[in-house]
Amino acid sequence: MAFSIHSMLAKSPWFVHYNCNSCNGCDIELLACLTPLYDLERFGVLHVGNPKHADILIVTGSVNHRNARVLKNIYAQLPAPHVVVALGVCGSSGGVFAGAYNILGGVDKVIPVDVFVPGCPPRPEAIIDGLVRAVGILRDKSAGAATVPAATPTLTVTPSPAPQEPHVA
Amino acid sequence: MIGRLVLVVLVVLGAPLLGALLNGADRILTARMQGRIGPPLLQPFYDLLKLFRKEPLVLNRIQIGYVYLHLAFMLMTIVLITLGQDMLLALFTHAFSTLSLVIGGMSVRSPYSRIGSQRKIMQMLAYEPVLILLVVGIYLRTGSFMAGAVAHLDAPLITSLPLVFLAFLVALEIKLEKSPFDVATSHHAHQELVKGITIEYAGPYLGIIELTHFYETFFLLALVTAFFVTHVWLGVLVAMAVYGAAILVDNVCARMRTTWMVRYMWTVPVALAVCNIIWLYLQPHVGR
Numbered sequence: 001m002a003f004s005i006h007s008m009l010a011k012s013p014w015f016v017h018y019n020c021n022s023c024n025g026c027d028i029e030l031l032a033c034l035t036p037l038y039d040l041e042r043f044g045v046l047h048v049g050n051p052k053h054a055d056i057l058i059v060t061g062s063v064n065h066r067n068a069r070v071l072k073n074i075y076a077q078l079p080a081p082h083v084v085v086a087l088g089v090c091g092s093s094g095g096v097f098a099g100a101y102n103i104l105g106g107v108d109k110v111i112p113v114d115v116f117v118p119g120c121p122p123r124p125e126a127i128i129d130g131l132v133r134a135v136g137i138l139r140d141k142s143a144g145a146a147t148v149p150a151a152t153p154t155l156t157v158t159p160s161p162a163p164q165e166p167h168v169a
Numbered sequence: 170m171i172g173r174l175v176l177v178v179l180v181v182l183g184a185p186l187l188g189a190l191l192n193g194a195d196r197i198l199t200a201r202m203q204g205r206i207g208p209p210l211l212q213p214f215y216d217l218l219k220l221f222r223k224e225p226l227v228l229n230r231i232q233i234g235y236v237y238l239h240l241a242f243m244l245m246t247i248v249l250i251t252l253g254q255d256m257l258l259a260l261f262t263h264a265f266s267t268l269s270l271v272i273g274g275m276s277v278r279s280p281y282s283r284i285g286s287q288r289k290i291m292q293m294l295a296y297e298p299v300l301i302l303l304v305v306g307i308y309l310r311t312g313s314f315m316a317g318a319v320a321h322l323d324a325p326l327i328t329s330l331p332l333v334f335l336a337f338l339v340a341l342e343i344k345l346e347k348s349p350f351d352v353a354t355s356h357h358a359h360q361e362l363v364k365g366i367t368i369e370y371a372g373p374y375l376g377i378i379e380l381t382h383f384y385e386t387f388f389l390l391a392l393v394t395a396f397f398v399t400h401v402w403l404g405v406l407v408a409m410a411v412y413g414a415a416i417l418v419d420n421v422c423a424r425m426r427t428t429w430m431v432r433y434m435w436t437v438p439v440a441l442a443v444c445n446i447i448w449l450y451l452q453p454h455v456g457r
Contacts, residue, residue: 005218005222006222008215008218008219008222009219011212011215011219012212012216012219012224035205036203036205037203039200039206039207040206041196041200041207041208042205042206042208043208044208044209044212044216045213048364049363049364050364050368052226052368052369052370052371052375053364053367053371053375055223056220067450072415077226078223079223079225079226079371079372080223080224081222081223081224108343126447142222
């Protein structure tokens, strides 16, 4: 990557994380990415508690009538350039709750989403892959390039092979 | 005259670079202590440059004004010390730099920012007596409030101010926002107080606060070095060791309550420093 001021955004992505209506599964997988096993801070990623300090907004869970305005409020407090990542299948499309009377759907029903990371919950590898994509979009936005919001959820990382059955002697 | 000007320019330009490198080392060391790999050494530079690229979100003009004052008074403190000027004035400008951050934090309506500001005031209340006793101790030793007088000592300050040095190390832990004293804003617990005093700053203004923190890290470690002024390289080594110890304490301690911090600082470190001052006062050879 060539040295430029725009690449600084790619080197120091701070994310804020909002749980819309999630069962906490995605949130726990996201926090697992910060633990010694995956250590996202290697890439300069910091988990901040404040949208005003953040570059990436990560939303888990489906959006309902109550939390849509909270989500919009948080989105409005992100300083540009910023990227939105919808984490988990609920954030992508509503998941198993899609069509329920209180559910609006995925995060893209309320705010523009740049990266979808589907999965229930997504594996930490998929989350890291999604963040790498988000960081690329962040750099493009900083350089003033036009970016299109993601249209549909696509699987970024194929799940690794299923664990082998323990060998019984 | 030209020599002093060059020195000031060197310090003003070099201090944030050193401070940022120290912060990078801090983050790597902290990560290693937690069993992680940690970010690159230059991460604080990336963070700072990124913050200056971000959109400035501002709530009111007072907030911005005090951010600039925060940086300006910290710069003034560093220039005063570099030129060997009055230490009492440097202490005062340093306090006003912190106070600017407090007033800036108070100028917004976020309760987290207000609580962070109030805790910052408590922090000042806790460490300022130690800093004043430090200056008094140096005065008793050199017979002058000028920082330049320290350079003309025949024996390093640590030989006459060992207990004040210990007290200063505790104050250093508060100034660097390390546990158990990181009550106003913290590098680790982002969820408690949501970054406290800096919550309403975004983009470049947060960057200026970070930059000031780099200057302050340099300034405080330069003070540690000043205790060993006849053996500067020994002083630099001790300053590095002190910084490492501060990170260790940060990682092994839990965050304590604000009232505990004030109670602790006004008993143990202040008592240490006062004992040292009394002992020094009774010495016949003190240069008064």
